[in-house]
Amino acid sequence: MRKRVVITGIGGLCGLGADAPAIWAAMRAGRSAIGPISNPALHDIKVATGCEIRKLPEHGVERKQLVAMDRFSLLAVIAAREAALHAGLTIDETNTHRIGATIGVGVCGWEVIEENYRAILLEGKSRAGIFSVPKAMPGAPAGHVSMNLGLRGPVFGVTSACSSSNHAIASAVDQIRLGRADVMLAGGTDAPMVWGILKGWEALRVLSPDTCRPFSADRQGLVLGEGAGMAVLESYEHASARGAHILAEIAGVGFSGDASDIVAPTIDGPESAMRACLADASLNAEEIDYLNAHGTGTRANDQIETAAIKRVFGDHAYKLSVSSTKSMHAHCLGASGALELIACVMAIREGVIPPTANYREPDPECDLDITPNTAHERKVRAALSNAFAFGGTNAVLAFKAV
Amino acid sequence: MADQLATEIIDKIKEHAEAGAEEITVSTELTSLGIHSLELTEIIFDLEEKYGIEIEMNTVDAWANLKNVGDMIEAVRGLIAQKG
Numbered sequence: 087m088r089k090r091v092v093i094t095g096i097g098g099l100c101g102l103g104a105d106a107p108a109i110w111a112a113m114r115a116g117r118s119a120i121g122p123i124s125n126p127a128l129h130d131i132k133v134a135t136g137c138e139i140r141k142l143p144e145h146g147v148e149r150k151q152l153v154a155m156d157r158f159s160l161l162a163v164i165a166a167r168e169a170a171l172h173a174g175l176t177i178d179e180t181n182t183h184r185i186g187a188t189i190g191v192g193v194c195g196w197e198v199i200e201e202n203y204r205a206i207l208l209e210g211k212s213r214a215g216i217f218s219v220p221k222a223m224p225g226a227p228a229g230h231v232s233m234n235l236g237l238r239g240p241v242f243g244v245t246s247a248c249s250s251s252n253h254a255i256a257s258a259v260d261q262i263r264l265g266r267a268d269v270m271l272a273g274g275t276d277a278p279m280v281w282g283i284l285k286g287w288e289a290l291r292v293l294s295p296d297t298c299r300p301f302s303a304d305r306q307g308l309v310l311g312e313g314a315g316m317a318v319l320e321s322y323e324h325a326s327a328r329g330a331h332i333l334a335e336i337a338g339v340g341f342s343g344d345a346s347d348i349v350a351p352t353i354d355g356p357e358s359a360m361r362a363c364l365a366d367a368s369l370n371a372e373e374i375d376y377l378n379a380h381g382t383g384t385r386a387n388d389q390i391e392t393a394a395i396k397r398v399f400g401d402h403a404y405k406l407s408v409s410s411t412k413s414m415h416a417h418c419l420g421a422s423g424a425l426e427l428i429a430c431v432m433a434i435r436e437g438v439i440p441p442t443a444n445y446r447e448p449d450p451e452c453d454l455d456i457t458p459n460t461a462h463e464r465k466v467r468a469a470l471s472n473a474f475a476f477g478g479t480n481a482v483l484a485f486k487a488v
Numbered sequence: 489m490a491d492q493l494a495t496e497i498i499d500k501i502k503e504h505a506e507a508g509a510e511e512i513t514v515s516t517e518l519t520s521l522g523i524h525s526l527e528l529t530e531i532i533f534d535l536e537e538k539y540g541i542e543i544e545m546n547t548v549d550a551w552a553n554l555k556n557v558g559d560m561i562e563a564v565r566g567l568i569a570q571k572g
Contacts, residue, residue, distance in 0.1 A: 149506050150524050212537065216530040 090322035091259045092488060094330040095173025096428050097165040098273075100313025100415045101137035105168055109415070109425065110432045113440035114461050118414045120297045120309050120444075123279060127200070131284050133293050137311030137416030138279055147234065154217050155230055156195025157277035161314035161421075162227035163234045166271050170235055173318035173330060175269065177236050186239030186267045187231045188258045189316075190250030190274030191224040192420030192475075193283060198222050200280050227275050227314075239267040248380075249473035250274050251315065251423025252481035256339035258319050268324040273316035273424035284310065290349075292384055298417070300381035300410035301388050301456045303447035308382040311416030315424025317431075334431045337468060337484040338367025344478025351386055351474055356394040359480035360470065364398070367484035369468055371399045374406055374484075376433050376469040378426045379456075381410020381442065382417055389451040391472065396454075407464055409457040413443040423473045423481070430469040430485045437465050493568075494561045496538075500531055501557065514558030525552075532560075541567040 099105065101119030102112035112119065123136040145164045152160070166187070170177070177185055198221040205211040220226060225243035232241040240261045244254035251274030258272030278284070287293055287310060294307035325332055340363025344355035364371060380391055396403045411429045418425060429440050438461050445458035468486040498512050505512065506522040518528060536543050541564070554560050 148522070150522050153504075153524055153527055213533065216526050216533070220526075 089263050091262050091319050091336045092322050092325050093317050093333045093336065093431055094320055094325050095169040095171070095175065095318035096316070096333065096431060097168025097172060098313065098315035098425055098428050099139055099143065099161060099164055100418055100421065100425055101139060101311050102415050104139070104141070104143040106172070106428050109428055113411055113414055113429055114438055116414070116441040116443050116459055116461055118297060118443040120416050125279050128281050128284060131281060131288065133284055133288050135295065135297065135309055136279055137309060139312055151230065151233065154220055156197050156221040156226065158191065158195050158275045158314070159227045159230040161277060161312070162189055162275035162316070163230050165273060165275070165314040165316035166231040166235060169271060169316040169318045175318060181268070182236055182238040184239055184268040185237045185270070186261055187228050187237050187241050187271040188244050188254045188261070189228040189231060189272070190244045190254035190420045190423065191227060192245065192247045192250045192276050193278055194224045195222040195226055196278070196280045196283050200282055231271055235271070237271065245420070246479040246481065247475035247477055248417065248419055248422060249475040249479050249481040250420035252471065252473040252483050253479070255317065255319070255336070255423065255427065255483060256341070256481060259336055259339060262319060262321050269318060269320040271316055272319055273314065273427070274420040274422070275314035276418055276420040277312045278310050278419055279312050294383060297444050298383040298413050299444040299446060300379065300383040300413050300442050301449060301452040302445045303449040305383045305385065305388065307384050308412070309416040311418040313415065313418040313421045313425055315421055315428055317424065317427055332488045334434050334485045335488045337369060337486040338363050339484070340364070340366055340482045342480045344480070346478055349476050351390050352478065353390050353393045353397065355478050355480050356391060356472065356474055357397045359482045360394065360398045360472065363470060363482035363484050367486070369484060369486070371402050373468050374399070374470050375464060375466040376430065376439055377406055377408045378430050378469065378471040379408050379410045380472040380474045381412050383410070383412065387474070388449070391474070392452045392454055403454055406455070407439040407457050408454045409440055409442045411440050413445070423471060423483070426471050427483070430471050433469055434466045434485060434487050437463055439464050439466070493565060497535065497561050497564060498557060500534060504531060512557060514556065514561060516557045518554060518556060518560070535564050539564060539568050541571055543567065
């Protein structure tokens with residue numbers, strides 16, 4: 087029989103708050119943190135809306151480590167430290183080789199890239215910063231988390247654009263099921279409020295000028311945000327043996343590839359990932375009470391995701407509660423799935439469905455119960471969390487109450 | 489008394505050192521500065537630009553053996569003298 091994998095700690099930071107309790111409190115309240123971007127280094131960017139972390143919490147990361155980190159690594163370390171503390175995890179010589187980290191990154195550490203091309207091309211500097219390579223690489227957050235917490239088990243970065251977090255979390259589940267680790271820190275991070283990244287997204291013409299209104303007929307696109315989310319995963323046996331407080335179980339994971347287009351989504355891909363996830367979790371569609379949608383707030387995503395949900399859930403599609411928490415924390419790219427894990431775990435624990443904020447007008451193509459604007463109470467036995475991405479790399483997670 | 493070159497190099501190091509660290513003198517051990525080894529290399533590159541000296545890669549390796557701030561100052565002084 088395969089090992090059960092449970093969640094014993096969560097941590098995170100994004101525009102909604104500097105730790106997981108603050109993020110959840112804002113989600114419950116249906117408060118959107120999307121607003122004007124304050125970063126003065128954005129130069130000629132037309133996009134004025136985003137979801138920034140206004141102030142980093144006290145983190146105590148030593149200067150010697152800090153100087154080698156891009157912002158996405160620092161966010162990951164802050165979230166991982168919170169999750170490890172929440173889990174009551176003691177890491178020492180006896181268990182360090184049995185604890186690892188898999189961290190999803192959708193982009194990379196771009197602040198250093200930005201500084202370099204401005205310094206070299208505009209200011210006439212002769213060389214790049216010496217930490218350019220180690221700061222920018224997408225595996226850096228995983229490395230920094232392992233250094234900061236002293237984790238010597240499996241450690242690596244995972245990347246699949248907007249589904250990076252879910253792939254990273256699923257990969258952590260695998261490490262535990264395969265016996266390579268007893269405990270894994272897993273989640274995702276990204277800090278894309280940088281000129282070069284926003285300029286690229288601006289060119290795609292998918293960014294909303296006002297806010298993110300998933301499933302609302304008057305939606306105008308997605309909004310980018312920054313953040314990190316992290317969870318402590320461990321085998322049920324390991325968690326029980328150390329008397330850990332179990333928050334929820336990761337019941338299953340499901341993947342698929344669209345094999346279609348680098349940006350345009352399909353219905354088949356998401357459908358097949360959700361079906362694979364239910365099968366892996368041994369859950370019937372009727373047992374799912376909450377579905378945290380990918381819900382980016384683009385017409386293409388919202389309508390296609392709705393169609394895929396209907397195919398998978400049939401009549402039950404109209405009975406389950408759906409919401410897109412991206413309406414509140416925006417699309418934090420590689421961090422999205424991990425922030426949405428916080429929403430799913432807390433929905434199970436508290437019996438509260440976080441809403442889709444900023445909703446105004448019904449769209450006949452998106453006619454599911456998307457929990458408009460206000461949270462509501464509902465017992466959640468099990469929840470699905472969808473993550474789709476450019477590249478057609480779909481990853482769905484199933485959580486259930488323990 | 490530190491001369492001008494020493495003062496300049498110490499000031500440069502100070503920009504990278506932990507705030508509130510002990511006073512940096514010629515006898516301060518490089519390892520006690522709390523500066524990442526790559527950052528120390530970057531300080532060397534900055535000195536290279538500032539003083540118009542060239543540090544060969546094998547010279548950089550040799551610099552890895554420098555023990556304290558004074559050793560670093562004398563190495564730069566040597567390269568400036570060679571250039572002169």
